[in-house]
Amino acid sequence: MVIHYFCRMIDVVVIGFGNVGFHLCKGLIATESVNLTQIFSRNSGNSAFGDISIIKNLNDLAEADLYIIAVTDGNIKEVAEKLPFNNRLVVHASGSTCLEILPKKNRKGVFYPLQTFSRKRNVDWRGVPICVEAQNEDDLRLLENLVKALSGNCYTIDSQQRKILHLAAVFCSNFVNHLYTIGSEICVANDMPFDILKPLIHETANKIIDLSPIEAQTGPAKRFDQKTIDEQLKSIENSSQKLIYELLTKSIQGHEKKL
Amino acid sequence: MVIHYFCRMIDVVVIGFGNVGFHLCKGLIATESVNLTQIFSRNSGNSAFGDISIIKNLNDLAEADLYIIAVTDGNIKEVAEKLPFNNRLVVHASGSTCLEILPKKNRKGVFYPLQTFSRKRNVDWRGVPICVEAQNEDDLRLLENLVKALSGNCYTIDSQQRKILHLAAVFCSNFVNHLYTIGSEICVANDMPFDILKPLIHETANKIIDLSPIEAQTGPAKRFDQKTIDEQLKSIENSSQKLIYELLTKSIQGHEKKL
Numbered sequence: 479m480v481i482h483y484f485c486r487m488i489d490v491v492v493i494g495f496g497n498v499g500f501h502l503c504k505g506l507i508a509t510e511s512v513n514l515t516q517i518f519s520r521n522s523g524n525s526a527f528g529d530i531s532i533i534k535n536l537n538d539l540a541e542a543d544l545y546i547i548a549v550t551d552g553n554i555k556e557v558a559e560k561l562p563f564n565n566r567l568v569v570h571a572s573g574s575t576c577l578e579i580l581p582k583k584n585r586k587g588v589f590y591p592l593q594t595f596s597r598k599r600n601v602d603w604r605g606v607p608i609c610v611e612a613q614n615e616d617d618l619r620l621l622e623n624l625v626k627a628l629s630g631n632c633y634t635i636d637s638q639q640r641k642i643l644h645l646a647a648v649f650c651s652n653f654v655n656h657l658y659t660i661g662s663e664i665c666v667a668n669d670m671p672f673d674i675l676k677p678l679i680h681e682t683a684n685k686i687i688d689l690s691p692i693e694a695q696t697g698p699a700k701r702f703d704q705k706t707i708d709e710q711l712k713s714i715e716n717s718s719q720k721l722i723y724e725l726l727t728k729s730i731q732g733h734e735k736k737l
Numbered sequence: 738m739v740i741h742y743f744c745r746m747i748d749v750v751v752i753g754f755g756n757v758g759f760h761l762c763k764g765l766i767a768t769e770s771v772n773l774t775q776i777f778s779r780n781s782g783n784s785a786f787g788d789i790s791i792i793k794n795l796n797d798l799a800e801a802d803l804y805i806i807a808v809t810d811g812n813i814k815e816v817a818e819k820l821p822f823n824n825r826l827v828v829h830a831s832g833s834t835c836l837e838i839l840p841k842k843n844r845k846g847v848f849y850p851l852q853t854f855s856r857k858r859n860v861d862w863r864g865v866p867i868c869v870e871a872q873n874e875d876d877l878r879l880l881e882n883l884v885k886a887l888s889g890n891c892y893t894i895d896s897q898q899r900k901i902l903h904l905a906a907v908f909c910s911n912f913v914n915h916l917y918t919i920g921s922e923i924c925v926a927n928d929m930p931f932d933i934l935k936p937l938i939h940e941t942a943n944k945i946i947d948l949s950p951i952e953a954q955t956g957p958a959k960r961f962d963q964k965t966i967d968e969q970l971k972s973i974e975n976s977s978q979k980l981i982y983e984l985l986t987k988s989i990q991g992h993e994k995k996l
Contacts, residue, residue, distance in 0.1 A: 497955070551965060574957070574965045592937055594955045599947045601940075607933045633933060642927045643934075645969045649978075650920035650934050651941040652956030653985045654913045659950040659992060661909035668901045674866045674892060675902075675909050676945065678851055681860075682910040683942035686935065688858050691918040696756070696853045697911030698833070706810060706833045710904045718988050719908075725984055726912045729977050733918060 487513040488624055489542040493557060495519035495532075497595040498571055499548035503527060505603040509627040516540050536560050543620060546571055546589055555579050567617050573644030576637035577611050587612035589621055590640055591629070594651050609633045609640050660719055692733065699730035746772040747883055748801040752816060754778035754791075756854040757830055758807035762786060764862040768886040775799050795819050802879060805830055805848055814838050826876050828869075832903030835896035836870050846871035848880055849899055850888070853910050862888045868899050919978055951992065958989035 490512055492503050499517070506514045507527055516539065517532045533539065539562065548571040549557050558568060558580045568580060569587035580586040588611040595601060606629040610621040618634065625632035635643070658679065662672040685694040698706040707727060714720045749771055751762050758776070765773045766786055775798065776791045792798065798821065807830040808816055817827060817839045827839060828846035839845040847870040854860060865888040869880040877893065884891035894902070917938065921931040944953040957965040966986055973979045 550960065551962060574968060592933065594937060594941055594944065594953070596944065596948060596953055596955065598952065599944050605936050607936060631936070635929070639927060639929060641968070641972065642923060643929060644965075645972060646920040646923040646929075646934055647937055648956055648958075648969065648982075649916045649923065651937050652954070652958060652989070653981075654916050654938070654941055655944070655950055655953050655955075656958075656985055656989050656992075657908045657913050657916070658945055659954065660988075661905040662950050664901060664905040664908070668898060670894070670898060670902060670905075672949075674851065675905055677864050677866060677890070678853060678906055678910050679913070679942050679945065682853055682913055683938050685853065685855065685858050685914070686917055686938065689855060690931075691914055691921050693857065694853075694855055694914050695911070695918065696855060696914075697907055699907075699911060699915075701809065703810060709833060709900070710907065713900065713904060718984075718991060722912075722984055722988060723907075725977075725981055726915055729919075729981060730911070730915050732977065733915075 487511055488544060488620065488627075489513045489515050490624070491516045491518070491539060491542045491545045493518040493536075493545060493547045494549035494571075495521070496548065496550070497597055498591070500526075500597060501595045501601045502546065502548055502571065502591070503530070505601065505628050508603075511627045512624065515542055537562050539563070541566075543567065544569065544624070545584075551575050555581075558584070567612075567620065569612075569621065573609075573647065574641050576641070577613075578637070585613060585617055587617055587621055588637070588640065589624070590644075592643065592647060594655075603629045605629060605631050607631045607633055609635050609643065611636060611640070657722075660722070663716075664719075692737070695730065695733075697730070699727040700734055702731060702734070746770060747803060747879065747886075748772045748774050749883070750775045750777070750798060750801045750804045752777040752795075752798075752804060752806045753808035753830075754780070755807065755809070756856055757850070759785075759856060760854045760860045761805065761807055761830065761850070762789070764860065764887050767862075770886045771883065774801055796821050798822070800825075802826065803828065803883070804843075810834050814840075817843070826871075826879065828871075828880065832868075832906065833900050835900070836872075837896070844872060844876055846876055846880055847896070847899065848883070849903075851902065851906060853914075864888060864890050866890045866892055868892045868894050868902065870895060870899070916981075919981070922975075923978075951996070954989065954993075956989070958986040959993055961990060961993070 492499050506512045545568045551572050554570045564583045566584050568584040569589045571589055573590050577586050590609040592607045608625040612618040622632050665672045751758050765771045804827045810831050813829045823842045825843050827843040828848045830848055832849050836845050849868040851866040867884040871877040881891050920934055924931045
C-alpha cells in the first residue's frame with residue numbers, strides 16, 4: 479500500500495510539553511499540511527494554543543498518523559511502553575537516544591530537530607535541520623514530508639550518526655553558550671555591559687558562513703602570543719575559568735602546530 | 738585651541754597591514770569624513786586600495802591628524818619609538834596593550850575595535866564597538882568622531898577595562914570558534930557535513946539577543962543527564978576533546994547548582 483501523505487493533512491500528536499514539545503507544537507500549528515490533534519502534558523492543563531486539546535492521561539490519546547514523544551531522554555522508554563495502542567508510528571525527538579529504545583508494539587522512528595530550544599525565545603523553524611529515521615519506506619516518507627512542511631531541511635541518518643551529531647552539537651552550542659556565560663560574568667564583575675561583546679559574538683558565528691573554523695581562528699593562542707596569554711591567565715581569579723582558558727589555549731595551539 | 742574636527746576631513750595614516758590594518762583601511766576608505774593618506778606595510782608593496790600610497794620606510798610618513806599603529810602587540814613599542822616626529826596623535830589598536838607602552842614624544846591614545854578579523858572575510862563596520870582612550874579632551878574627541886564615522890559604536894574605557902574586555906572576548910570569540918573547530922572535526926570524522934550544525938550555531942549566537950546566556954543554556958550538562966554525559970564521554974576518542982568536555986560540563990553544572 480502506498481499512502482500519498484502529501485494529498486491530505488498529517489494528523490500529529492505531540493507527547494510532552496517541555497522546551498522541545500512546546501516549540502514543536504507551535505511550529506506544527508503554523509504549517510499548512512499538519513493537523514496537530516492533541517498535546518499530552520503531565521503538568522499543564524492549558525495548551526496555550528487555543529483550541530488544541532491538551533490531555534493528561536495517555537489513555538485519552540486519539541488516533542493519529544504520528545505520535546512524537548518529546549519528553550526527557552530518561553522517560554522516553556516508559557512513556558512509549560504505556561501507549562495504549564499497537565502498530566502506529568511512534569517517534570522520539572532525542573539526539574542521543576537510539577531507535578531501538580522504543581518498544582516493538584508500534585512502528586518506530588526518530589524525528590530529531592538539531593536546534594537549541596528555550597521557552598522564552600521564539601524559534602524560526604525554517605532551515606532547522608531535522609534528522610529522521612524509520613523502519614520502513616512509508617514511515618520515512620511521512621517523516622520527510624513532515625520535515626518538508628516544518629523546516630524544509632531533512633537529514634536521513636541512523637542512530638549512531640545522530641548520537642555523534644548530538645555530541646558535536648554539545649560542543650558547538652551548549653559549551654559555546656557556556657563560554658558566553660563566562661564572558662558575561664567577566665564583563666559584569668568589571669562594571670562593563672555584556673552588550674559590548676554581542677557584535678563580536680555574532681560575527682564569530684557568521685564568519686563560518688565564509689570560512690572553515692580553522693581558517694576563522696584568531697587571538698593570542700593562535701598567534702602563540704605568550705605575553706598576552708600569561709597576562710590574561712594572571713588576571714583570571716576564578717580557578718575553573720583559569721583551567722578552561724589553559725585547556726582551550728593548549729588545544730588551539732595543538733591544532734595550529736598541525737597546520 | 739578648540740579644533741572642530743567635524744568641519745573637515747580627518748587625515749589618518751595606518752601603520753601595519755595585517756588582518757586588523759587591512760580591514761581598518763578598507764573601513765576608513767569607505768567613510769566620508771576620513772582621508773586615509775598613507776599605509777605603512779613592511780611586506781606588501783601594493784596597498785590593494787587603488788591610489789592610497791603605501792610606504793615601507795617610516796621616514797616617509799606624511800603629516801596627519803592621527804597615526805594608528807595596527808601591528809602585532811609585541812612590535813607596538815618598537816614601531817612607536819621609531820616614528821620620526823613629535824607631538825602628534827599616535828594610537829595603537831590592541832586590546833591587551835596599555836596606553837603607557839607608547840613613548841612620550843607623541844600624544845598617546847588607543848583605538849581598539851572589538852571584533853575578529855580574518856583577511857578572507859569582509860567586515861561590516863557598522864555597530865562594531867570601538868574602545869577609545871586618550872590623554873586629553875581634544876584627542877579623545879577626534880577618536881570619538883572617527884568611531885562615529887566608522888562604526889557609530891564608541892566606548893571610552895581605560896587600559897585596565899580594555900584588558901578585561903579583551904579577556905572576555907577571548908572566551909566569547911577565540912575559544913568559541915575553537916569549539917566550532919572541534920564540532921567540525923567530529924562531523925568530518927563521521928562522514929557528516931559540518932553545514933548541518935550551522936543553523937544551530939547561528940541560533941545559539943542569536944538567542945542571547947533575547948536571553949541572558951544563563952537563561953539560554955540547554956543540554957545534557959544543564960539537565961544533569963548523567964547517562965547521556967557518560968555515553969558521550971565514552972564516544973570521544975581524542976583525549977584533549979574529552980578533557981574539554983569534562984571541564985565545561987563540570988563548569989555548567991557548577992553554575993546550575995548556584996541558581
